[in-house]
Amino acid sequence: MHPAPSIILFTTLSGAGFGLLFWLGLDSTPPTGWVAFAFFTLAYLLAVGGLMASVFHLGQPRRAIKAFREWRSSWLSREAWTSTATLTLMALYGAGLTFAATRIGALGFIGAAMALLTVFTTAMIYAQMRTVPRWNTPLTPLKFLAISLAGGALLAAKTAFAIPLLLLAGALQLAHWLMGDRLTETGSALVPNSGTLRAFEPPHIGDNYLTHEMAFTVARRHALKLRVIALLLMAPLPALLLALPGGHVTGGFAVLFHIAGVLAARWLFFAEAQHVQARFYGTHARTESV
Amino acid sequence: MPKDQPGLDMSPPVSDEVRRTTCYMCACRCGINVHMKAGKVAYIEGNRDHPVNKGVLCAKGSAGIMQVNAPSRLRAPLRRVGPRGSGEFEEITWDAALDLAVSWIRPLRDSAPEKFAFFTGRDQSQSLTGLWAQAFGTPNYAAHGGFCSVNMAAAGIYTMGGAFWEFGQPDWERTKLFLLFGVAEDHDSNPIKMGIGRLKARGGRMVGINPIRTGYNAVADDWFGITPGTDGLLILALIHELMRAGRIDLDYLARFTNAPILLNGDQKSNDHGLPLTDDGGTPLVIDRRTGQPAPWNGQGVEPDLTGTIRRAGITHRTVMHEMATHFMDPQWSADAAEGPTGIPAARIRALAADLARTAFDEAIEIDQPWTDFRGHRHQKMIGRPVSVHAMRGISAHSNGFQTARALHVLQILLGAVETPGSMRFKPPYPKPWHGHPKPHAAGKPGQPLDGPHLGYPAGPDDLLINPDGSPKRLDKAYSWEAPLAAHGLMHMVIPNAHAGDPYRIDTLLLYMANMAWNSSMNTDDTIAMLTETDENGDYVIPRIIYSDAYASETIAYADLILPDTTYLERHDCISLLDRPICEGDQVADAIRWPVIQPDRDVRPFQSVLIALGARLGLPGFVTEDGSPKYADYADYITNHERRPGVGPLAGWRMSETGLTQGRGAPNAGQIDSYIANGGFWTHEIPAEAQFFKPWNTAYQDFAVSMGFYDAPQPYLFEIWSPPLRRFQLAAEGKGDRQPPEHLRADLARAMAPLPTWYAPLYGAEDYPVHALTQRPMAMYHSWGSQNAWLRQIHTSNLLYLPTAIWDAQGFAEGDWARLTSPHGEITVPVALMAALNPHTVWTWNAIGKRKGAWALDGDAPEATTGFLLNHLIGECRPGTQTRRSNSDPVTGQAAWFDLRVRIEKADPPEGARPAFAPLRSPVPAAPRHLRWKVGR
Amino acid sequence: MTTLPDKTDRKLGLVIDLDTCVGCHACVVACKGWNTENYGAPLSDQDPYGADPTGTFLNRVHSYEITEPDAAPRLVHFPKSCLHCDDAPCVTVCPTGASYKRVEDGIVLVNEADCIGCGLCAWACPYGARELDAAEGVMKKCTLCVDRIYNETLPEEDREPACVRTCPAGARHFGDLADPDSAVSQLVAERGGYDLLPEQGTKPVNKYLPPRARDCGPSGALTPVAEDPRGFLGWLDRALSKLPGGS
């Protein structure tokens, strides 16, 4: 799949933002006043920034509002609802903390749950895709949730939770990769009784929306390198940094590394994912280097 | 569950108006419905009523809308101001353009008309252009058939009075076994596809004989991946097998072919091997009723296939005797064919058996009595449901004429021509070679030529040569180098004019042929010839006038450009006098008419030619007082008469009692009648006349009534060809017109009166690989690439290599290869293809473009990785001392597919090699986006 | 309406004959022409005369090469457009309801006025049958020529998809696949029409007819009547004497 920067940015940033909101909502002794303001601003920058990025990815951003319509069947629509609900609830909750130094516990809990649900709906957009076997697994939402929780904990400076969550996220990411690697190209023949079938000529010599969007694959050796970097950056390194006594400085680096690692992993999440329709383009699927 | 589905307008009006005309995205000439919205072309679809396409339309036809709005369209007449090739032009008025042209060519007409040469590409107005050139008086006129398919056409005419495509077609409704030789697309694009579809739907079988298994060959039930240039061997082996088994249609051979004709057996005679005739010159057969010689066409005569006659101690035997001796020779056996063709002998034998079984055991009958020219009444029409089609895969080799002859003889032996289920001629064919004119080349300054340029010689006496044997025509057509060059040799025009061989010319008028690119046999050489100057700094070919509609590669090499309209902006006629669109059971012709008006200062070339004719005062183009005879082409189409009562269009003519068809006086409302009828006219052939046309009195009478000819002219198919034999006799030293020594041996072999095979003449022993091109179905030569929709399908091309070469040289995807021929070298991207003859490589034709042409960006893939094989081909045959054209020695057909190469892996260059300097575009830059919708 | 109808009254679709498709792209361009001028936004083209021309097409023809042991390699041309699936995942993923399946005939359409161009439906489609138009930013897909097949301004015989009408080889058939007696259903039954990638669970309405077996024409050889010309002429004399008029 084509690794669109806007989508990578969106899922990474909003994941971390909603993760932070989760921890803020759950926190029984949350910051208040300016500190709360700072935390919430960060969370909203990440979450809303990510959402904005995804809106600009749309062909018709001005109609984005219509995305709320089909919550009964569409995970994207559900994401629209959950994210808006989360942001609304958490705005009220955050306003209470910032301006009135009051914690409306129930609001926080519901908001936290909604934040997780938001991440889950985002993940389900991918996980539901039968057409992309690498995504079409329960590991996808689990991984998204773990990464979001870990990133959130990291941002919320919940070190005790952050370290195990980072390691869990790392483990799930690894599992996701390994499981994806075990997938073999199966599926029924495009033409019955066709021995070995090979794409001879594509329908159009140049690119089209489909080849651009879905026939992207990354070369294996590049992927491996990137996986190592992504994994190290997103889990063990930040965990190690957190374990070190460094206060804000190491914490800051941990956050940066983690985000960079997740970005790289997210890039791979797309770049390594093979869409079944690429089978139609066969050998003509583009292999592009990083 | 009630659904809140959005409201949909399910009946939106498709257009304000439908204008029905004829497609011209290729030469197939399908009927189209042009849907108009607010005066603009909104959508093009096939015309269901049209005889050619019956509603279907190919990719090119549907993309016509992108053709008429292509940014490459020329906008006004251009006069060259910079050096040739620089692309520096100024726009001039039409008046200035015509004045200039007249100032160049009028003096030539008055002094040496042969110094003016006029050659046209794939246009469909050859009856006008030919007439014009004849009136001008130059011998140097032809269309492009000489580099296209003259082998097919000439072999068909000489053998049976018709060939494939415009002349004949399989009886698609009835045929059961269809053999397709060497066709990727053909001119008959849609009809072939429709025919194959119908054949398959009926459960018929199709065999594809082609080195490459794409397109039609991909859907063929059986594929014979033959080695290029060897079809003759395969066909002769089939004939050999059929003869040995006696599985041939003896009755058909006896009645309708010259198999029973007696040949002069006197080896000393100058007529040795020519038909014995009676005193009146009528060839003789032995009448089985009497055992005596009789004229072949005598009433009631029953010709004897094995008759002999002994006169003055010499036994004269029939053609059938010669056939037995020739075709039974082991050199034509399946075993002998196996090696060169690459087809196992067992498969060849099986195919022969399949042919025989289908033709004879699955024969069909139509309950339709008919009478032949000997007065014999046949109660039924017996059909042989075997049909064949072939095109350039056979035609474009230097042994193509004989191969095509062999193919026709195979059909004839099976009784599979003009019988139900086999091949049917399309009116005005059948028409034997002797029903056509002879070629003419004698002109006097200021006078018209002595007759039509092109025709069918009966023997050496009809050659167009001077007393010293030198050619009269610039292209050397009808000289000893190409005696039966029925379509001229367009590929030799520029090389010969450049070499001054046989002479130099002054002005070359080219129409609709991209000679500085894909349609010349060696692109770089041709460009050099067009730009070369003599010691005075003058161009060796002093003046070039060119009519194109688009910014093609050739524009840059002309001195004066006469910009044509697109096909939706002009009148045209698809005439019975020219290249009609008839069907086996239907006479038909058609027109084009301006369904839109040009928005540029362009004019239809035919009207321009008529205007030029008037300015030059050419006979036929001016009235007695010297004023223009025709206002424009539409006027000409309506009012020109070739013979009294016979004009360009056969429909809606005028008789004393009202409208008539075929023969009749001009009718001022004729074009309107065509428009009202959908742009075409058809007339059903009577049922009794629909088959056995060359011999069927009902058809002969019908043909006369339609004006195809003036008296019935039944004839016999010529398995043994007397014209060829006359040339062969000359090569053997008989007669007073003798070929030059260096051609004698070649001629003796190539002019064999019975079909034969010899290896292609392109001397390239060190070049083991055959290199071919194929037409992509969605592209038309060079002009597909200017079409925004079509070019996305074929934006660039690859060279396909067979597995054997791929593996042997360790090629991998993305690799490039260097191809070397005796003429040049190219470096191109390659890809693997398994379904390919192991000695053959190929690519799509004419995808490669020159930078700057066609209003494409300079970095368009067509111009960077796209390539032509033409850089490797040569007009002259390698390894010959004198200039010998790379052509069939009989017809002068360009031998494109004789090309042989060496191939080796190459480092990927920046783009395909050779790379040419970019051309300066004569049109403004193209738009960056397209959202074409006229009815918003 | 992004949920799928439980059942549609009819199942209109295409049956594509891989045995006869010659890969001419006629259907591709007819579709482009019709849908540029009709339903919704025009199918746009980017860089149409430049280095990287791309455009929106609703129907594309692939070609594949098939190699098998002990058989000559062969090519199959493979046209592909929306298969109007019964269980169309492209519909259920759509957040806006722009994608829907019609109850009356099962045609899957995009209501462009509602489409936000998120591209999800294209991801959900296993067949690559949807393309986002780069100029309009909305999803385009085969409409089964819904604006032709019921179009009362067209003559009855023209109420069929543009691609079907134009296909020179007659390799495309249109009809109701819910009706077992329809010509298309019978063709599917006779020729073993199959579902493309059934494991995707989309239940495509369109069917493909597989190519017939190749290169298995009759074998055997003719029995000679003679091996040389003399023998042949002898046979010929005998054969001729049996013909009417023979002595």
Ligand SMILES: Nc1nc2c(c(=O)[nH]1)N[C@H]1C(S)=C(S)[C@@H](COP(=O)(O)OP(=O)(O)OC[C@H]3O[C@@H](n4cnc5c(=O)[nH]c(N)nc54)[C@H](O)[C@@H]3O)O[C@H]1N2
């Ligand atoms: N779409 C489209 N249609 C066209 C044209 C076009 O450019 N585009 N051009 C038109 C013109 S001008 C012409 S002349 C016709 C030509 O139409 P075709 O005769 O179909 O010509 P080509 O496409 O050159 O295909 C020649 C075929 O012959 C095969 N071949 C080559 N050598 C041999 C051989 O020795 N034996 C056998 N058996 N096969 C061989 C090649 O593999 C190829 O398949 O098409 C016309 N129609």
Ligand SMILES: Nc1nc2c(c(=O)[nH]1)N[C@H]1C(S)=C(S)[C@@H](COP(=O)(O)OP(=O)(O)OC[C@H]3O[C@@H](n4cnc5c(=O)[nH]c(N)nc54)[C@H](O)[C@@H]3O)O[C@H]1N2
């Ligand atoms: N390698 C290789 N080369 C080949 C062949 C091959 O098989 N292999 N085939 C050969 C054959 S058979 C042929 S016929 C030639 C074809 O070659 P060309 O005859 O050169 O064919 P086109 O590229 O179609 O060029 C015709 C010119 O006509 C112009 N044109 C198009 N429409 C109009 C119009 O309405 N009016 C006017 N005035 N001009 C118009 C086009 O812009 C173009 O410049 O190619 C030959 N070249």
Ligand code: SF4
């Ligand atoms: S075959 Fe295609 S391009 Fe040629 S005339 Fe017919 S529709 Fe037009």
Ligand code: SF4
């Ligand atoms: S138009 Fe018909 S034959 Fe041509 S590619 Fe399409 S389906 Fe195949």
Ligand code: SF4
């Ligand atoms: S083919 Fe694709 S776009 Fe069409 S209905 Fe099925 S899933 Fe949807």
Ligand code: SF4
């Ligand atoms: S692109 Fe349009 S039709 Fe497709 S899912 Fe998004 S909103 Fe729905």
Ligand code: SF4
């Ligand atoms: S049915 Fe209509 S929209 Fe669908 S592929 Fe055919 S022409 Fe295109």
Ligand SMILES: [Mo]
């Ligand atoms: Mo041609």
